[in-house]
Amino acid sequence: MLAKRIIPCLDVKEGRVVKGVHFENLRDVGDPVELAKRYEEEGADELVFLDITASYEQREIMIHVAEKVAEVLTIPFTVGGGIGSVEHVSKLLKAGADKVSINTQAVLNPNLITELAERFGSQCVVVAIDVKRTWDRITSRSYWEVFINGGRTPTGKDAVAWAQQVERLGAGEILLTSMDTDGTQSGYDISLTRKIAEKVKIPVIASGGAGKLEHLAAVLQEGKADAALVASIFHYRHYTIPEAKAFLRKRGIPVRMED
Amino acid sequence: MIAIVDYGIGNLRSIAKALERLGKTVEVTNDPERLGAAEAVILPGVGSFGEAMDNMEKSQIVPVLRRMFDDGKPILGICLGLQLLFERSQEAPKKKGLALIPGEVRKLPPTTKVPHMGWNRIYFKRQAPLIENIPQGRFFYFAHSFYVLPEDESCVVGICNYNVTIPVVVNVGNLWGVQFHPEKSATWGMKFLENWVRSIDSNASYSSD
Numbered sequence: 001m002l003a004k005r006i007i008p009c010l011d012v013k014e015g016r017v018v019k020g021v022h023f024e025n026l027r028d029v030g031d032p033v034e035l036a037k038r039y040e041e042e043g044a045d046e047l048v049f050l051d052i053t054a055s056y057e058q059r060e061i062m063i064h065v066a067e068k069v070a071e072v073l074t075i076p077f078t079v080g081g082g083i084g085s086v087e088h089v090s091k092l093l094k095a096g097a098d099k100v101s102i103n104t105q106a107v108l109n110p111n112l113i114t115e116l117a118e119r120f121g122s123q124c125v126v127v128a129i130d131v132k133r134t135w136d137r138i139t140s141r142s143y144w145e146v147f148i149n150g151g152r153t154p155t156g157k158d159a160v161a162w163a164q165q166v167e168r169l170g171a172g173e174i175l176l177t178s179m180d181t182d183g184t185q186s187g188y189d190i191s192l193t194r195k196i197a198e199k200v201k202i203p204v205i206a207s208g209g210a211g212k213l214e215h216l217a218a219v220l221q222e223g224k225a226d227a228a229l230v231a232s233i234f235h236y237r238h239y240t241i242p243e244a245k246a247f248l249r250k251r252g253i254p255v256r257m258e259d
Numbered sequence: 260m261i262a263i264v265d266y267g268i269g270n271l272r273s274i275a276k277a278l279e280r281l282g283k284t285v286e287v288t289n290d291p292e293r294l295g296a297a298e299a300v301i302l303p304g305v306g307s308f309g310e311a312m313d314n315m316e317k318s319q320i321v322p323v324l325r326r327m328f329d330d331g332k333p334i335l336g337i338c339l340g341l342q343l344l345f346e347r348s349q350e351a352p353k354k355k356g357l358a359l360i361p362g363e364v365r366k367l368p369p370t371t372k373v374p375h376m377g378w379n380r381i382y383f384k385r386q387a388p389l390i391e392n393i394p395q396g397r398f399f400y401f402a403h404s405f406y407v408l409p410e411d412e413s414c415v416v417g418i419c420n421y422n423v424t425i426p427v428v429v430n431v432g433n434l435w436g437v438q439f440h441p442e443k444s445a446t447w448g449m450k451f452l453e454n455w456v457r458s459i460d461s462n463a464s465y466s467s468d
Contacts, residue, residue: 123404124305
């Protein structure tokens, strides 16, 4: 049986790992290569590096980070943030990344998803979707709205429909972040995750809100996520990965652990 | 020198690094002469069936690979590299594969999540040098949407269950193919590569006797 994955996420700014709340108030939490190695040794199933500055001149820094990380890791890793062209993806994969995650550019140019999938294979194309509960004045209903540009720009797109569209376009995985719960440590958005996980056949990585081990169990079971993205609770050593996996296994959730 | 076949796409650095860590000299190439000079060959696991075959045909390395197979040179196909060893694939129905192993490549059934992405346990059907010191039921990393179906089941050394039974370790003589990514499978993946490298070395000393 396929194990549910625990994926530490490292937000990278100017070559350092940082962490904030609602994409703001950033604190330095360490060196990407050191953290990557430590998480692999602890039993992380995969890693995600998000370049949260992603200005043009800083792309080279991230390619360099990918190269250094690839030297030490024997588990897969994804790089995301500011990716918008086939050439950029090609550089990151050549540097040693296994997957790339695209977000804003996927919304602005959905064909990019198909181009990347045809050239590099769906398995390395992750589409990240940032979502916020929004009140629609016209229909007087709330819906899950897709945001781009690091959560600053609303798109009016419905997240469930967008998730289904990226699957059709060739995405291999969805990295789903709830902006409502991100950084709060109050738990993942279970209903959003479950809704999308039930509507697509590709794996869904849930993100945003892990504060307790209970939250991981909830999003993997009730939320039907295939993987849970985790940042603060590991970065600040509230829990270790072996503690998290032992907890999940007790709940009957299949995880990768040495017997 | 171990040659890693370059289809012109994707991440070849991880497998190259893994082999270098095991003390091997590695060359990423699509030059038929360099390939012919290698002691062993890796068909890596990046890209799609059609594009990889196109690139290998264009660089004229298909006959070299066939000859190396006939000569008993060690060849290891990883993920897509395993699939390329077969005759045909549903991923590119009009494209002919390397056809070193009779059989075909099929799309994973839609009854389950596709791609098969993540860590799954593998089980061995028989003993073989490359799986020495790897116990039953260890986790390896997978990322694929297609799987191989050999005509002759006796070449299947290891399997994995994902609604269907997927052959994940296949062996004919010195030709090996694995559906998982050993270079991305932490400790057990490195153990597998270490066994492969050791088998190359013993193969070389045997031939030079």
